[in-house]
Amino acid sequence: MLSKKLEDAINKQINVELWSAYLYLSMSTHFSTKGLPGFANWFEKQFEEEQQHAMKFMNYMVAKGSKVELKPIDKVATSWESALSAFEDSLAHEKVVTANINNLVAIAREEKDYATDNVLQWFVSEQVEEEESVQGIIDALNLIGNQGHAIYMLDKELGQRTLESDPASAT
C-alpha cells in the first residue's frame, strides 16, 4: 500500500495525464477541421499515449492495493491560431508534467518508497522524449514559417506516426 501522500499525488497525476489526453484530442480535432490530417494524426497518437500513461499509474496503484480516484477533467481549449501555437502550448504543458513527475520522485524518495521511485523513472525518461519530440516539431515549424508546401510536407510526415513507431511509447 502506498502512503496517503503518495496515493493522493498519484491520483492527481492520473487526472493530469487524462487532462493531457483530452487536450491532445482537442488539438487533433482542431487540425482535422483545418485540413491537416497529419497533424491531427500526430495529436491523436498523443491522445492515445496519454491514456496509456494514466493506465500505467492506475495499474500500479491497483497492484499496490491503493485506491484509484478518478477526478473531474477540466475543460480544454478548442482552437489555436496556428500549428506553431498548438505545439508551443503542448511544450509548455509537457514542462508542467515534467515538474509534476519530478515532484512525485521527490515524495517517493522522501518516503523511501523505492518501488514507486522505480516506476516513476520510466516517466522521467518519457518526459525527456516528449519534450524533445515536441521541440523538434516547433523547430521545424519555425524554419518553415508560412510556406504552404513545407507545411504540406510536414503534415505528410506527421501522418506517418504510429504508436509502435514512436520510441517514446515503448514500455
Ligand code: FEO
Ligand atoms: Fe503523460 Fe505527455 O505526459
